[in-house]
Amino acid sequence: MADSSVQERLDKVRRAIEDAARLANREGDEVTLIAVSKTHPAEAIVPLVEAGQRDFGENRVQEAAAKWPQLKARHPDVRLHLVGQLQSNKADEAVALFDVIHSVDRSSLITALARAADKAGRRPDCFLQVNLAEEPQKGGCTVGALPGLLGEARDAGLPVIGLMCIPPADLEPAPWFALLAEHGRRLDLPALSMGMTADYPTAVTIGATHVRIGTALFGERATT
Numbered sequence: 329m330a331d332s333s334v335q336e337r338l339d340k341v342r343r344a345i346e347d348a349a350r351l352a353n354r355e356g357d358e359v360t361l362i363a364v365s366k367t368h369p370a371e372a373i374v375p376l377v378e379a380g381q382r383d384f385g386e387n388r389v390q391e392a393a394a395k396w397p398q399l400k401a402r403h404p405d406v407r408l409h410l411v412g413q414l415q416s417n418k419a420d421e422a423v424a425l426f427d428v429i430h431s432v433d434r435s436s437l438i439t440a441l442a443r444a445a446d447k448a449g450r451r452p453d454c455f456l457q458v459n460l461a462e463e464p465q466k467g468g469c470t471v472g473a474l475p476g477l478l479g480e481a482r483d484a485g486l487p488v489i490g491l492m493c494i495p496p497a498d499l500e501p502a503p504w505f506a507l508l509a510e511h512g513r514r515l516d517l518p519a520l521s522m523g524m525t526a527d528y529p530t531a532v533t534i535g536a537t538h539v540r541i542g543t544a545l546f547g548e549r550a551t552t
């Protein structure tokens with residue numbers, strides 16, 4: 329049986345997604361809810377799986393490799409999303425573990441992922457991460473680099489499905505979401521990975537197809 333508070337949190341987030349989608353004349357089921365389980369142990373994840381959640385996100389390959397193989401063995405229909413920065417030397421591990429990679433942002437990583445995908449015979453869907461405000465501490469490419477990276481990824485056989493962003497923490501997020509949506513339209517990339525606990529309803533009204541939610545589903549993370 330799923331823990332009732334977990335079920336309530338999940339229902340609440342799903343309802344908020346549906347309400348936001350309706351405001352924008354969209355359907356709630358156009359939006360993939362990714363439960364970001366970073367820092368949370370398997371015991372905290374299992375109740376969500378049992379409540380029907382199927383898309384999960386992690387931000388570190390090492391942590392995911394420790395937690396997910398066992399969980400995936402029991403629940404093979406779970407889809408795992410990498411939402412954090414990826415080092416090229418972890419490309420093999422990432423390709424083996426993740427179904428979707430949201431943080432593709434440079435040529436060297438595209439090369440490493442393509443090589444890993446060829447070797448594994450497995451091609452995770454990819455998002456190009458854009459650092460819209462060019463914040464030095466964050467991953468993501470510049471807007472100017474987008475068309476070139478998209479071309480490289482396609483040439484290398486990586487399926488790029490959309491764009492991902494993490495807007496600046498201290499600013500109103502809506503303009504950044506709208507900007508990402510505009511770049512997605514220009515490049516003809518249909519998927520938009522944007523929106524976290526603090527701002528996902530706004531992201532959904534502006535066109536998010538993938539929202540990445542940690543705190544609203546799992547509670548606060550211990551700061552490490």
Ligand SMILES: *Cc1c(COP(=O)(O)O)cnc(C)c1O
Nearest residue numbers: 364387411524525540541542543
């Ligand atoms: C941790 C994280 C999230 C989830 O953040 P919450 O505010 O807890 O919902 C989403 N996206 C990325 C890239 C993250 O690292």
